[in-house]
Amino acid sequence: MAKIFGGHLVGKYLKENLKIDTVFTLSGGHIESILDSFSKYKIRAIDVRHEQTAAMMAHAWSIYTGTAGVCLVTAGPGFTNAVTGIANAYLDNSPLIVLSGRHPLRDNLTGALQELDQISIVKPITKWAETCHDISRIPEYLSIAFREAVSGRPGPVFLELPPDILNITVEEDEVVMPQPVYRKIVTSPIASDIEKAAEYINQAKRPLFIGGSGCGFSEAQTALTEFIDKTKIPFVLMNNGRGTLPDNHPQCINDGCFTGVMTTLPQADVIIAAGIRFNWVLESGRLFPDAKVIRIDINESEIDRNRVSEVGLIGDVAQVISKLTPLVKKHNHSEWEEKVRKAYTAFIRTELDQRSIPSFPIHPNRLVAKIQEFFGSETYYVADGGDTSYFGMCGFNSNFKSGVLGPAGSLLGCIGTGIPFAMAAKIANPDKQVVLLNGDGSFGFNGMEFDTMIRLNIPVICIINNDNAWGMIKHSQGMSIGYDNLSCTELGERHYEKMVEGLGGYGELVTKDEDIIPALQRAVDSKKPACINVLTDNSVTSPATIQFYQNLTDF
Amino acid sequence: MKFSLLLFALYILIKWSAKTNSKFKRYIRKSKVRILIKTANGKYARLYIFNKGKISSRAGNTNEYDVALIWKNANVGFKCMQNKEKDASFNAAANGNLIIDGMSVYAQWFENGMKLIN
Ligand SMILES: Cc1ncc(C[n+]2csc(CCOP(=O)(O)OP(=O)(O)O)c2C)c(N)n1
Ligand SMILES: [Mg+2]
Numbered sequence: 001m002a003k004i005f006g007g008h009l010v011g012k013y014l015k016e017n018l019k020i021d022t023v024f025t026l027s028g029g030h031i032e033s034i035l036d037s038f039s040k041y042k043i044r045a046i047d048v049r050h051e052q053t054a055a056m057m058a059h060a061w062s063i064y065t066g067t068a069g070v071c072l073v074t075a076g077p078g079f080t081n082a083v084t085g086i087a088n089a090y091l092d093n094s095p096l097i098v099l100s101g102r103h104p105l106r107d108n109l110t111g112a113l114q115e116l117d118q119i120s121i122v123k124p125i126t127k128w129a130e131t132c133h134d135i136s137r138i139p140e141y142l143s144i145a146f147r148e149a150v151s152g153r154p155g156p157v158f159l160e161l162p163p164d165i166l167n168i169t170v171e172e173d174e175v176v177m178p179q180p181v182y183r184k185i186v187t188s189p190i191a192s193d194i195e196k197a198a199e200y201i202n203q204a205k206r207p208l209f210i211g212g213s214g215c216g217f218s219e220a221q222t223a224l225t226e227f228i229d230k231t232k233i234p235f236v237l238m239n240n241g242r243g244t245l246p247d248n249h250p251q252c253i254n255d256g257c258f259t260g261v262m263t264t265l266p267q268a269d270v271i272i273a274a275g276i277r278f279n280w281v282l283e284s285g286r287l288f289p290d291a292k293v294i295r296i297d298i299n300e301s302e303i304d305r306n307r308v309s310e311v312g313l314i315g316d317v318a319q320v321i322s323k324l325t326p327l328v329k330k331h332n333h334s335e336w337e338e339k340v341r342k343a344y345t346a347f348i349r350t351e352l353d354q355r356s357i358p359s360f361p362i363h364p365n366r367l368v369a370k371i372q373e374f375f376g377s378e379t380y381y382v383a384d385g386g387d388t389s390y391f392g393m394c395g396f397n398s399n400f401k402s403g404v405l406g407p408a409g410s411l412l413g414c415i416g417t418g419i420p421f422a423m424a425a426k427i428a429n430p431d432k433q434v435v436l437l438n439g440d441g442s443f444g445f446n447g448m449e450f451d452t453m454i455r456l457n458i459p460v461i462c463i464i465n466n467d468n469a470w471g472m473i474k475h476s477q478g479m480s481i482g483y484d485n486l487s488c489t490e491l492g493e494r495h496y497e498k499m500v501e502g503l504g505g506y507g508e509l510v511t512k513d514e515d516i517i518p519a520l521q522r523a524v525d526s527k528k529p530a531c532i533n534v535l536t537d538n539s540v541t542s543p544a545t546i547q548f549y550q551n552l553t554d555f
Numbered sequence: 556m557k558f559s560l561l562l563f564a565l566y567i568l569i570k571w572s573a574k575t576n577s578k579f580k581r582y583i584r585k586s587k588v589r590i591l592i593k594t595a596n597g598k599y600a601r602l603y604i605f606n607k608g609k610i611s612s613r614a615g616n617t618n619e620y621d622v623a624l625i626w627k628n629a630n631v632g633f634k635c636m637q638n639k640e641k642d643a644s645f646n647a648a649a650n651g652n653l654i655i656d657g658m659s660v661y662a663q664w665f666e667n668g669m670k671l672i673n
Contacts, residue, residue, distance in 0.1 A: 259659050267645050290641075339649040346648035347659040479587060543660040550664070553585050 003169040006135040007033020010099065010161065011041040013139040018146055018180050020070050022046060022061065022427065024054040028074020030101030030114070033166040035072075046427065046456060048420075049448045051078050055085020056407075056420030056446075057427075059096045059156075063240050063402050064380075064428035066219060068095040068149045075101035076114025083121065084414060086156050090125040091411035092240070093213060095154035097145055098126075102160045105133065118160060127155035135165040136175045143178040150182065153299045154217060187298070189313040189320060197272075197294045197311045198327035204270035204292075206336050207233045210261070210282075211317070214275015214298060215241035216402060220318035227325045233272070234337045236261050241275060242404050247397035248377060251337065256344035257394035258543065262287065263347055264340050270294065275317040278306045279411060280551060296320045355395060358513040361537040364388065364465050368395030368437065370516040371463060375435055377403075380425045384408050384418020385439020386472020388465040390542035392437040400432070408442065416445025422460045423453060433461070433524070440466040443496055453529035454504045461523050461530045462500075467538035468493050475541035476549040493535065500531035510534045558629035559614065561636060562592055562601035566612040569603060572672040573610045579671045584608045590665050591620035592636075594629050595654075603665075622661035627652045639673060 004012070011034065014020040022044045027035055038045045048054050051073045058069030073082045079100050089096035103112040122129045128148035132141040138161070145157045201207060215224060215237060224245055228235060234253050237244055238261075247254050253264065265271065265287045274296040278285035285293070285307025295302070295309040296317055303312035313320045345352070355369035368391050375381075377399045383392020383406045393406040402425075407417035422436035443464055453460055474489035481487070497507030506526035508519045516534065523530035572579045586605050593600035593616060600616040624644075626632030631652040635643050644666060647653035655662045 262663065263645060263648075267642050339646075342651070343645050343649040346651070346654045347662070349654050350657055350659075480585070543658055546658065546660045546664075 002172045004172040004175070005033050005037075005167065005169050006138055006161070007031075007035075007166040008037040008040060009135070009138040009170075009175060010034045010142065010166075011037025011043055013142050013177060014070065015041040015043050017139070017177055018142065020068075023070045023072055024048065024057040024061070025072040026051050026054055026074070026078060028078050028101055030075040030103075030163050031072060031099075031161075031166070033163075034099065034161070046423075046452070048452045050446060051081035052085050052416070053420045053423075053446050053449050053452070055082040055096065055098065056088065056417050057424040058098075059085060059089040059092065059094045060407070060421040060424035061428060062089075062095045062154070063216065063405070064425050066217075068097050068146060068154075069424075070097045070099065072099045073101070074114075075103055075118075076116050079116070079118050080121070083125070084412075085420075086122060086158070087125045088407075088410065088412040088414050088417065089156040093153050093155055093217070094240075095149035096156035097149050098122075098156060098158045100158065100160050102131065102162050105162045105164045119158075122158045125156070126158045129158040129160075131160040131162065132165060133162075135168055135170045138165065139175060139177045143180055147181055187315045188323070189315055193311055193313055194320075194323050195327060197313060198324060200270050200292045200294060200311065201231060201233075201272065201324075202329045202331075204233075206268050207231070207270040207272065207333065208264055208268040209233045209235035209272045209274070210265075210276055211235065211237045211241045211244060211274045212276025213240035214296070214317045215244040216275075218275065218298075218316045218318040220244055220274075220321060221401070223318040223321040223325070227321050227328070230325060231328050231331050232333045232337070233331075234264075234333065234340055236264075238276060238281075239410065240402060240405065243398055243401040246377075246399040247404065248399060253337075253340060253344070255397065256341070256348065257351075258390070258547075259348050259351075260340070260344035263344050265291075267340075272296070274321065277302055281409075351394065359537065360512065362511070362513055362516070362534060363540060364391040364467075364536045365395060366513065367463070367465060367516065367534055367536055368392055370513070371435060371437065371520065372396055374517050374520045375433055379403070379433045379435055380422075380429060381405070381435050381437070382407070382418050382422040382425060383437045384421070385415060385437075385442040385465065386470065387467075387475070387540075387542040387545055388437055388439035388442070388471070390544035391465065396437075415439065415442040418442060419446040419449050419460075419462070422462065423449060423458050426458045426460050436460055436462040438462050438464050439471065440464050440468065440491055440494065440496065441470040447496065447499065450500045450503050450505050450529055450531065459527055459529050461520070461532070463520075464496055464531065464533045466493070466496070466533055466535050467540075468535075469538055471538070471541065472545045472548065475545045476552075479546075479549050480553060495533065497531045497533040500529070504528070506530035508532050558594065558599045558633045559601070561633055562599065563614070565592075565636070566601065566603060566610075568672060570610045570612075573608065576672055579668065580608065582668050582671055583610075586664070588622075588661050588664065589620045590661060591617060591623040592626070592632070593623060594626050594632060596628075599629050599632075620657060622655060622657040622659065622665070624662055624665075625654045625656055
């Protein structure tokens with residue numbers, strides 16, 4: 001009979017049963033046997049330079065591929081480095097599976113190397129966190145972890161595997177390999193609520209559909225297409241729901257960006273909010289006191305959070321919408337839609353001018369417009385930074401699901417997420433161009449991952465919107481304590497492109513408008529991971545900073 | 556003429572409210588914003604300066620603003636600014652009677668502030 005190591009059971013079950021072929025990791029002694037199983041069972045290990053990246057990449061992987069993302073970290077500092085990434089996935093409701101080493105059970109309370117109560121640390125930021133104590137139950141624990149991560153409202157899970165069970169063997173046929181279960185939530189709203197929602201929608205004069213990550217996770221493309229094509233309701237898709245229908249869909253008003261949303265919401269008489277939380281970004285639902293609100297969410301506690309809804313439909317977004325569509329009437333809201341577009345266009349006129357007119361120093365809006373002009377809509381865009389996130393999210397458009405993501409805009413508001421997200425996007429879509437617009441500050445957190453990109457051939461094109469500052473915070477300070485008193489917000493002009501070049505990638509510095517596109521072309525031609533460092537106008541800030549400032553100082 | 560009077564009256568109202576209206580006082584206490592209201596031809600224009608609770612204003616066109624609310628002409632500006640409907644400026648923008656130059660968040664901030672004193 002064949003014996004198998006506990007660590008090998010991990011790789012075997014991940015690959016053969018859960019069909020997971022990619023894991024994000026950074027090595028460590030405690031997890032050696034699991035790493036070994038990746039070679040044995042042909043799991044691609046993306047080994048990075050900081051565990052934060054591993055967790056963030058696995059989180060991003062779940063968004064780009066629609067399946068749970070797996071990361072593996074070692075005990076102690078490997079684990080603590082991953083905590084930010086886990087917290088981010090938690091607030092983002094993403095199915096992240098974290099496998100972690102830990103100190104030996106044998107050495108509990110002895111002052112073992114990297115001994116730490118990891119479970120207590122991670123409990124509040126996971127859906128499920130457990131330690132496996134028995135080698136023969138490793139597959140069972142993995143199957144539970146997977147189920148917990150993807151079921152209902154998704155979220156991160158944490159499984160600790162001590163060396164005591166990884167580095168011993170067991171008879172292979174004594175181990176039960178549970179069938180993985182992929183169950184779609186079948187909760188369904190009661191018929192009268194769906195009818196009521198349809199009635200509001202049919203009577204609406206100025207309806208707006210606003211969708212969030214729930215649209216993305218429920219793979220609502222088909223359901224949403226049918227609903228929007230029938231009702232012709234203008235829509236906005238935000239967060240990880242962006243691109244569930246393409247940005248260039250005729251009813252999509254994402255081009256108005258936050259201004260479009262903020263000016264339209266108070267005017268709408270019926271708002272269909274699907275898989276989106278009414279949190280600070282939407283001013284907790286205070287913007288539209290008079291509208292009839294129909295909220296669709298897989299989690300019942302979201303339905304009336306911060307704002308009581310006129311109708312609450314609990315369930316998977318795609319399923320609920322497909323129940324709603326047969327009850328809604330064919331409609332034409334073109335007059336309302338045109339009005340909305342004209343109104344927000346009048347409000348963002350300056351931003352549109354900044355995009356179309358060359359400037360020196362380069363305006364960030366202009367930089368984004370040139371990038372979009374060059375790469376077009378068949379591209380995955382990621383924007384990371386403070387002001388930089390705003391400029392990217394507003395100026396980019398893509399035909400792809402999750403084609404424009406601004407991970408720093410999620411609830412954790414975590415900058416530095418851009419590089420991990422862009423890397424995951426490229427690995428998930430190797431034939432597509434992946435473009436990252438990175439603030440110079442945010443670039444610093446995970447910039448060393450250019451080594452990973454070069455080592456593993458992940459040719460992301462990173463364009464730095466370099467204002468020599470932690471711009472969003474600098475300009476907030478300017479508004480509060482004054483530009484003469486700036487504290488810890490200036491960075492200086494740094495040649496990040498040279499750093500990338502030094503690591504073996506392609507690097508170039510750009511200061512003039514006319515050099516942007518040729519530099520992008522050379523970056524593409526190089527076929528290497530590339531960093532185009534663009535010095536932009538450091539006197540400008542974005543509306544996001546003003547909103548952020550107002551939010552934090554209103555006491 | 557009517558329009559410049561309205562712009563001046565607005566200044567008086569803002570200044571007065573900044574002293575007497577506690578909600579408005581609170582609303583503006585941390586803001587440093589320059590709002591210009593003008594007609595497209597620049598003939599009528601007034602700048603309102605909010606400086607951490609203090610209000611000042613001057614008549615005349617300028618480029619020194621954070622946001623400008625630009626009315627197509629004095630007539631539509633006059634009518635719309637007195638219209639208390641919540642969609643007045645949204646409609647004006649949609650009809651081409653109002654455009655915003657600069658940071659539109661400040662225009663929204665201003666409009667929300669005006670709701671507290673009108
Ligand atoms: C991990 C983390 N640290 C600090 C912050 C606070 N913060 C928010 S925006 C910002 C500045 C970002 O600077 P940069 O990436 O250069 O973008 P810019 O605003 O200059 O466009 C900082 C420090 C944060 N949100 N996340
Ligand atoms: Mg910066």
